[in-house]
Amino acid sequence: MKIAVSACLLGEKVRFDAGHKHDHFITDELGKFASFVTFCPEHLAFGTPRPTVRLVNVEGNTRVHSNKTGDDLTNTLIHTSRDELSKLENEPLCGIIFKSKSPSCGMNSAKMYLTNGMSDGKEDGVFMAMCRERYPLLPMEEEGRLQDAWLRENFVMQLFAFDKFEQFKVSQPNLGDLVRFHTVHKFLLQSKDEKLYRELGNIVGNRESLSFEVLLAMYELGFKTAIGRKSSIKKTRNVLDHLAGFFKKELTKSEKETLREQIDDFANKLTPLIVPLSTIHLYAKKYDTRYLLDQTFLNPYPKTLALRSHIDGGK
Ligand code: SF4
Structure with a gap:
């Protein structure tokens, strides 16, 4: 990069x-x-x-x-x-x-x-x-x-997402690849801009049978605009709630409560994002929830940057 x-x-x-x-x-x-x-x-x-x-x-x-x-x-x-x-x-x-x-x-x-x-x-x-x-x-x-920890996290996430798209573009993708690209970015995009995420879904749906070149150009504009938006605690919380919902059947009552508390603590700025995310990651691995493990939201950039370990990382 x-x-x-x-x-x-x-x-x-x-x-x-x-x-x-x-x-x-x-x-x-x-x-x-x-x-x-x-x-x-x-x-x-x-x-x-x-x-x-x-x-x-x-x-x-x-x-x-x-x-x-x-x-x-x-x-x-x-x-x-x-x-x-x-x-x-x-x-x-x-x-x-x-x-x-x-x-x-x-x-x-x-x-x-x-x-x-x-x-x-x-x-x-x-x-x-x-x-x-x-x-x-x-x-x-x-x-x-x-x-500012929040701006830094947003910027670094944007940098790596931008780089991913550039790599994707030169990989000579087809429509199926674009659908997969969109799928693995679902929660990252939702944490930025839910409306744009849905619009991008419509582009990928290609109801008007546009050529792939046109589609990709439209997707690029929407994707790069969306990743430039700032996340917020509220939007991130919504995403965490969605992610937690994937384990409704697997978790015991007390496991669910613990995860719920961790999400609440993040939303109340008592713990950093890494806490509920680590738990979600653990369950995704334990129950081999591929759909979640593939999500860039869980690993948007190298973890050694540790940008999700700050309480100030959310606003
Ligand atoms: S890089 Fe920009 S800010 Fe730095 S010395 Fe040069 S002009 Fe000034």
Whole structure:
């Protein structure tokens, strides 16, 4: 899996002061499962070290001004941002991680100023805005937001699901494969967006006998949109209730009660998601419930990332 990352987050000394903002979750955890492509439009434009720049709202247009001289540097930064974007376009990306608050890389977190120096809210950085337009369905986050356990879990799940779909696409699938793909993603999709899950089911049903190419393109759009939605405790709880329902006949009364308590404790933020999920996993193995064991919701990404072990992982 390939992820594009702001170079300074990988420890490259490309910030205005020749420093970096090494993010160890990205390099040490995600790095076990992904390779990185880096970008730094400001280093390319102005070298390192360099005077800082800011975004300025000039009559409704976003401009880039030097903090030192006030010079308008917009065109230079746009030029190198386009170069960096062209570099990314040659890569089979599964996601992008941006440095927060930067006038180039910030994701709705770059400060905008008025020409009189007053603050004018927050916007996408110049390069980030280009990426957002170019890749509307690609998983994207900024490192600041990834400190939040819930956003981090959602993003990592999205990355791995996106990668799965890309692998599926190049495997020359047929309609039967698409039905299977949809089936194993049932609970993951439901934990994101129940309505979209049903719409995807209708696409796979192909009542209008569309060609497989058209069907796959429609499915891709819906699937990538759905995995970009955030899960919630309520939606996850619904999924857990469904999963627990698979063992209605097998479990004793007290086993059912214990599982119910674990689900309640998760919904009340007393225990992390991993607790009821481990129990469900155990029963799925014990009773060889293949349908559940195949569900990506049970293993959406490598378990060593341990993102479901935090109480804050649900909202
Ligand atoms: S935030 Fe973006 S532009 Fe700034 S140093 Fe990092 S990679 Fe370069």
